[in-house]
Amino acid sequence: MRRGVQALGLRPLGLRACWAVLLLAFCWSGRKSHAAQVLSEEDARLLRLLEPAPRPESAWLDVHEKLAEEVAAAQRADGFDYMLYGDSIMEAFRAQSVGWDASDRYSGNLEAWRRLAPPKSHVAGIAGDQAVHLLWRLQNGEGPRGLNPKSVSVMIGTNDVAHLSSMHGYNASRIGHIVAMGAQQCVRELQRQAPQATVVVLALLPMEPLMLHAPQSMFGPMVEAANAELKQYVAAQGSERLKFKDCGGAFKQPAGGVNFELMEDGVHPRGRGAEVLLQCILGALRS
Numbered sequence: 001m002r003r004g005v006q007a008l009g010l011r012p013l014g015l016r017a018c019w020a021v022l023l024l025a026f027c028w029s030g031r032k033s034h035a036a037q038v039l040s041e042e043d044a045r046l047l048r049l050l051e052p053a054p055r056p057e058s059a060w061l062d063v064h065e066k067l068a069e070e071v072a073a074a075q076r077a078d079g080f081d082y083m084l085y086g087d088s089i090m091e092a093f094r095a096q097s098v099g100w101d102a103s104d105r106y107s108g109n110l111e112a113w114r115r116l117a118p119p120k121s122h123v124a125g126i127a128g129d130q131a132v133h134l135l136w137r138l139q140n141g142e143g144p145r146g147l148n149p150k151s152v153s154v155m156i157g158t159n160d161v162a163h164l165s166s167m168h169g170y171n172a173s174r175i176g177h178i179v180a181m182g183a184q185q186c187v188r189e190l191q192r193q194a195p196q197a198t199v200v201v202l203a204l205l206p207m208e209p210l211m212l213h214a215p216q217s218m219f220g221p222m223v224e225a226a227n228a229e230l231k232q233y234v235a236a237q238g239s240e241r242l243k244f245k246d247c248g249g250a251f252k253q254p255a256g257g258v259n260f261e262l263m264e265d266g267v268h269p270r271g272r273g274a275e276v277l278l279q280c281i282l283g284a285l286r287s
Contacts, residue, residue, distance in 0.1 A: 050182050052136035060126060060133075063091075063099040067124045068141030074122070079147035081120040082285050085134060085186070086155040089205065090125025092268055093117075093278065097127045109274035116278050118286075130160045131182025138189045145193035151285035152190050153245075155202035157183050158267065161222045162209070170218065176225025179204075183226070184233055191242070200284045201234055203227040203246035205277075208258040208266035217256075243287075247280035 054061070074080050084090055088097060095103040095110035103110065113123065124142055126133070134156050137143075144152055157179040164175045183201070190199050204223045227246065234244040251259050251269065258266050262273030269277045 050132060050135075050178075050185055052139055053132045054136050054140075055128070055133055057098070059098050059100070060128075063096075063126050064137055064140070064142065066099070067126075067137070070122065070124075071142055071144075071147065075146045078120065079149065080122045080144070081150045082118060082122070082282070083144055083147070083149050083152045084121070084123040084125075084155075084281060084285075085138070085142075085153065085190075086125040086202075087129040087134070087159055088125060088127030089155060089158065089268055089277075090123050091127050092270070092274065093123045093125070099126075106268075106270065106274070108271040109269070112275040112278050116275065116282060118282070128159055129156070130163065131156050131179070131186055135182075135186050135189060138186060138193070143193045144190060144197065147194070149194055149197045151198045151200060152194055153200040153202055153281055153285055154183070154186050154190060155204065156186055157204050157226055158207060161204070161207070161219055161226065165219065165222065170222070172221035172225045175222045176227075176229060179222070179226040180229035180233065183230055187233075187242070195241075198241045198243060198285075200243045200245050200281070201230055202281065202284075203230065203244070203248055205248045205263070205267075205269070206252050206258050210266045243284060245280070245284040247277055247284075250276050250280075 054064070084093075091097060092102070092106040092109040093113040095101070095106040097105075117123075124137075126137070129137075134154075160179045160182055161175060164178060187199055187201055190197070204227055207219045207223060209219075227248075231244045231246075234242050251263050251273065253259050259273075260266065262271075262276060263269050264273075
């Protein structure tokens, strides 16, 4: 497994692999069966390499175990109606970053969640996660199996973009394709575990991480390539239980670049930005 993940530059987060991910984290069934898709030889190879993988940090494992316990408790009770999966952008709605208190940055996100999220809603994100980490989480206790949710959303790939750019240069189409394939793995897992639910695939938000001193033009083409492929993937399924939603428009300036009034660090919506994002997601989940 480790050899395959490393072939893509999607290694579990070690000292050599984590620079971009850590900076991002701390800068503060339908008519067509997905199992029946005919894959190209290259995509079949990618799927073999994009295997689920945990991260080695004890803090990450602690957060995962806590989230899995919340799922287990809900299985014994009434389940969840709405579930949101992702990375630091979702974890911010708990005012946390890899389980650590981040209320100094994300108190507005938590307030928006408490005010806007309907009863029986659940948000599960861990800062720094790539698609392979979320996939492992879904398969090891955090998934929606047995919870009977109405709708589930997933936004994953921001850290993959940042990390893959350090491994593959700035080949936007290549990186966008790998990111989209990783996200699709998570989507298929959600569909397997909760076939009755509507799965909403959320587009990646625009990113211009200030701590990387990176202009939006550096990552923009990669994000756009990944989002375009995810949108095409959803459309190709032809399923009423699979939707694509792009909430990124509000986070872009009319002339280009990130709207820093809603996303102060160029990656994470905060304050009013958190409310804008959550309203968009919940609207897609309820529709």
